[in-house]
Amino acid sequence: MLGEFRRRLEEYEGSLIIGVAGDSGSGKSTFTKSIINLLGKDLVSSFSLDDYHTEDRETRKKTGHLPLDPKINNLKLAAEHLSALQKGNAIIKPVYNHKTGKFDPPEVFEPKKIVIVEGLHTLYDELRNYLDLKIYVDPSKDIKWLWKIKRDVEERGYKKEDVIKEIRAREPFYKRYIDFQKIYADIVIKIDISKFSEEDSYSVETILKVLDFPLSGIEMPLSLSSLINTSQKPMMISYRDDFYYMKRVSRITFDGLIPHEAIDSLERRIMEYTGFENYILERSKYVNGTQIAQLLVAWYFVEMMNNIFREIENAREKNIY
Ligand SMILES: Nc1ncnc2c1ncn2[C@@H]1O[C@H](COP(=O)(O)OP(=O)(O)OP(=O)(O)O)[C@@H](O)[C@H]1O
Numbered sequence: 334m335l336g337e338f339r340r341r342l343e344e345y346e347g348s349l350i351i352g353v354a355g356d357s358g359s360g361k362s363t364f365t366k367s368i369i370n371l372l373g374k375d376l377v378s379s380f381s382l383d384d385y386h387t388e389d390r391e392t393r394k395k396t397g398h399l400p401l402d403p404k405i406n407n408l409k410l411a412a413e414h415l416s417a418l419q420k421g422n423a424i425i426k427p428v429y430n431h432k433t434g435k436f437d438p439p440e441v442f443e444p445k446k447i448v449i450v451e452g453l454h455t456l457y458d459e460l461r462n463y464l465d466l467k468i469y470v471d472p473s474k475d476i477k478w479l480w481k482i483k484r485d486v487e488e489r490g491y492k493k494e495d496v497i498k499e500i501r502a503r504e505p506f507y508k509r510y511i512d513f514q515k516i517y518a519d520i521v522i523k524i525d526i527s528k529f530s531e532e533d534s535y536s537v538e539t540i541l542k543v544l545d546f547p548l549s550g551i552e553m554p555l556s557l558s559s560l561i562n563t564s565q566k567p568m569m570i571s572y573r574d575d576f577y578y579m580k581r582v583s584r585i586t587f588d589g590l591i592p593h594e595a596i597d598s599l600e601r602r603i604m605e606y607t608g609f610e611n612y613i614l615e616r617s618k619y620v621n622g623t624q625i626a627q628l629l630v631a632w633y634f635v636e637m638m639n640n641i642f643r644e645i646e647n648a649r650e651k652n653i654y
């Protein structure tokens with residue numbers, strides 16, 4: 334079974350598309366970068382739907398439009414591009430530069446075997462039809478606003494009071510155009526303040542839509558003895574079955590910091606199975622809930638895609654293709 338996923342992926346005609354949606358400052362790009370690291374840069378390329386805004390920063394100041402409004406995003410072009418990428422074709426896409434607030438010249442984007450598209454409207458209307466895996470990142474308001482203020486002031490050159498004003502103006506648009514997209518997600522990642530006071534720790538709940546095909550048998554080992562013997566920090570793990578927007582889901586929550594040793598064999602199992610040579614998570618003594626969520630997403634993605642590959646292979650054997 335070693336590296337079976339990688340072999341099948343390499344033989345796959347076209348590209349698999351992962352979509353990551355969520356509000357501004359909700360951690361979409363950060364999450365996307367971590368997924369690229371764990372699946373490997375040679376296999377994954379990514380872009381942001383921010384590139385499909387139709388108004389630059391100066392124009393938005395004059396019109397009063399907000400980027401969350403689908404009308405000021407060229408979603409039709411984005412859908413055409415996703416369709417081309419799914420077939421494995423390159424596209425020439427617009428480029429929005431967050432440093433200058435203006436558009437740079439369009440660029441050629443070559444898809445790798447896996448393409449991640451992240452943005453405010455990734456699961457909106459037609460766009461979600463082109464996605465093989467749909468993810469929604471959903472931090473609580475307090476966390477999201479804290480992250481956004483810090484990022485916009487430090488990296489995008491905004492004044493703190495302007496970011497706060499914009500956050501207030503955006504909320505109704507968020508409710509109307511962004512929030513509902515989680516209904517369509519295969520995986521929702523909810524991030525909340527930790528019950529414990531450890532630095533860098535959040536309470537992270539991963540809500541996974543129950544897959545409707547038999548799983549391939551990849552084990553999910555979690556070393557309880559490592560947890561008990563090595564954990565000097567408070568932490569909590571919980572699991573429950575539930576319904577989420579009428580879909581059967583599994584809810585898995587990690588809060589606090591978990592000794593890396595406890596999830597070591599789980600990480601190795603995924604690496605062996607996928608043939609990915611990189612360690613999935615950074616080598617550190619402890620891992621936090623968002624890192625565990627990344628592991629769960631990697632495992633879920635591999636299971637889903639293996640099912641797609643199996644279906645294609647079965648159909649080929651029956652000469653349907
Ligand atoms: N898991 C995380 N743990 C700690 N901080 C995080 C995490 N995810 C994101 N952040 C912080 O939040 C900030 C915003 O995240 P990011 O840029 O990924 O959001 P985004 O959803 O892509 O935003 P936008 O759509 O506005 O570009 C980052 O600069 C980072 O400091």
Ligand SMILES: O=C(CO)[C@H](O)[C@H](O)COP(=O)(O)O
Binds near residue numbers: 358386431434453489
């Ligand atoms: O909601 C957003 C997604 O990141 C941004 O505000 C939007 O892309 C515009 O970017 P900028 O504020 O850098 O002009």
